[in-house]
Amino acid sequence: MNIDHIVLWVGEGVPQDYVQAHMWYNLATSRHPAGNSRDQVVKNRDIIAKRMTPADVSKAQKLAREWKPKK
Numbered sequence: 001m002n003i004d005h006i007v008l009w010v011g012e013g014v015p016q017d018y019v020q021a022h023m024w025y026n027l028a029t030s031r032h033p034a035g036n037s038r039d040q041v042v043k044n045r046d047i048i049a050k051r052m053t054p055a056d057v058s059k060a061q062k063l064a065r066e067w068k069p070k071k
Contacts, residue, residue, distance in 0.1 A: 019056050021048050022052065022057065022064075025042075
């Protein structure tokens with residue numbers, strides 16, 4: 001992991017968007033096989049969810065359900 005990844009991971013110098021972060025963790029969770037790696041993704045998603053309103057969590061879940069990869 002390089003310094004750019006660390007800075008983004010801790011959210012320094014970039015706008016924080018918990019809805020988008022939760023959406024991406026939802027997508028990652030749905031694509032990870034069961035195991036320790038998936039468990040960590042779920043844990044990180046749940047940490048973010050604690051900082052969000054229920055409405056924002058619902059919005060993030062909706063965005064994840066509707067997300068389609070670019071062609």
